[in-house]
Amino acid sequence: MLVLGIESSCDETGVALYDGSAGLLAHVLYSQVATHATYGGVVPELASRDHIQKLLPLIQTLLQEAKKTLAAVDGIAYTAGPGLAGALLVGAAFAQSLAYARKIPCLGIHHMEGHLLSPLLEQDHPELPFLALLVSGGHTLLVKVQAIGDYQVLGESLDDAAGEAFDKTAKLMGLSYPGGPRLASLASRGDATRYALPRPLIHRPDLMFSFSGLKTAVAQLLLKEDLQNEQVKADIAASFQAAVVDVLVSKTLRAVKMTGLKRVVVSGGVSANLQLREQLQAGLASQGGRAFYPRLEFCTDNGAMIAFAGCLRLQAGQYRQHDFSVKARWSLDELSRV
Ligand code: KG4
Ligand code: ZN
Numbered sequence: 235m236l237v238l239g240i241e242s243s244c245d246e247t248g249v250a251l252y253d254g255s256a257g258l259l260a261h262v263l264y265s266q267v268a269t270h271a272t273y274g275g276v277v278p279e280l281a282s283r284d285h286i287q288k289l290l291p292l293i294q295t296l297l298q299e300a301k302k303t304l305a306a307v308d309g310i311a312y313t314a315g316p317g318l319a320g321a322l323l324v325g326a327a328f329a330q331s332l333a334y335a336r337k338i339p340c341l342g343i344h345h346m347e348g349h350l351l352s353p354l355l356e357q358d359h360p361e362l363p364f365l366a367l368l369v370s371g372g373h374t375l376l377v378k379v380q381a382i383g384d385y386q387v388l389g390e391s392l393d394d395a396a397g398e399a400f401d402k403t404a405k406l407m408g409l410s411y412p413g414g415p416r417l418a419s420l421a422s423r424g425d426a427t428r429y430a431l432p433r434p435l436i437h438r439p440d441l442m443f444s445f446s447g448l449k450t451a452v453a454q455l456l457l458k459e460d461l462q463n464e465q466v467k468a469d470i471a472a473s474f475q476a477a478v479v480d481v482l483v484s485k486t487l488r489a490v491k492m493t494g495l496k497r498v499v500v501s502g503g504v505s506a507n508l509q510l511r512e513q514l515q516a517g518l519a520s521q522g523g524r525a526f527y528p529r530l531e532f533c534t535d536n537g538a539m540i541a542f543a544g545c546l547r548l549q550a551g552q553y554r555q556h557d558f559s560v561k562a563r564w565s566l567d568e569l570s571r572v
Contacts, residue, residue, distance in 0.1 A: 352539040499527075
């Protein structure tokens with residue numbers, strides 16, 4: 235079964251072709267970063283318009299790269315949420331019309347299910363069941379994955395997501411959009427022990443997160459420190475990153491203890507963070523556990539994870555034909571109740 239995947243939930247247009255037996259055939263991504271950089275963040279209306287312009291040419295390039303024609307596609311999967319409503323509607327309308335015209339099945343995929351399953355695209359992937367730490371711009375989730383489609387959210391952020399905290403803190407520090415990777419790169423030249431920043435909720439015995447207070451603590455620090463000094467900025471960035479990573483690692487290790495699951499999938503944009511990878515690997519190794527990541531280009535948004543999740547669900551017959559809807563907000567827990 236050959237599945238076309240379409241991702242358009244935010245500021246990346248991603249398309250991919252996944253074959254049920256041959257695996258991933260090709261994927262193409264267009265990032266809107268340059269469009270939104272002038273505004274310091276994603277402008278939803280501009281995002282929708284850009285998706286409209288890019289989707290068709292990207293799919294043409296994709297088919298050429300995979301040496302396939304549209305007639306070979308057996309099904310279409312698109313991101314149905316969560317995300318920006320207008321951006322989601324572009325992908326949904328495109329996918330549903332194409333599938334209707336070609337008389338092939340079409341289904342909406344939960345964006346976080348895409349992230350959660352993306353490490354399974356790799357050769358060296360974990361067996362089920364496993365734990366998932368999903369850390370993106372919109373979500374921070376710890377999920378128990380019993381089977382494909384059986385997801386139990388064990389913990390999540392009460393306020394800002396981890397990526398959002400990186401982005402907002404970067405903005406406060408005058409770094410340009412997208413702030414997360416820029417802050418991480420600045421942090422690599424800094425001393426993480428120079429400023430003692432809070433580790434919110436780290437001692438609470440549950441798996442909930444909170445990152446907005448940390449951002450406020452950095453804002454207060456910035457008022458006192460000399461920001462003309464590059465080393466000071468690097469030290470603040472490193473201290474902030476260390477606080478976020480400490481909390482993420484500590485809660486993940488707690489989830490491992492609570493569930494007994496030692497395989498941990500880490501995905502979403504922040505899973506590209508090297509400090510997080512190093513610390514988590516060390517922590518898990520001490521408990522006989524192991525982390526699994528998607529390849530770096532699939533940590534952030536992409537079409538491959540949607541094509542893959544779509545193929546698994548289509549093969550299992552888990553979809554409803556002509557179920558046209560998008561959800562800007564959508565809990566991963568709801569998938570298990572379908
Ligand atoms: O998964 P993703 O591409 O989009 C969402 O679904 O949100 O994640 C994007 C988020 C942004 O907040 C970005 O700043 C963050 O991931 N990010 C990073 C790094 N690379 C991307 N945060 C920290 N360190 C990084 N290296
Ligand atoms: Zn994402």
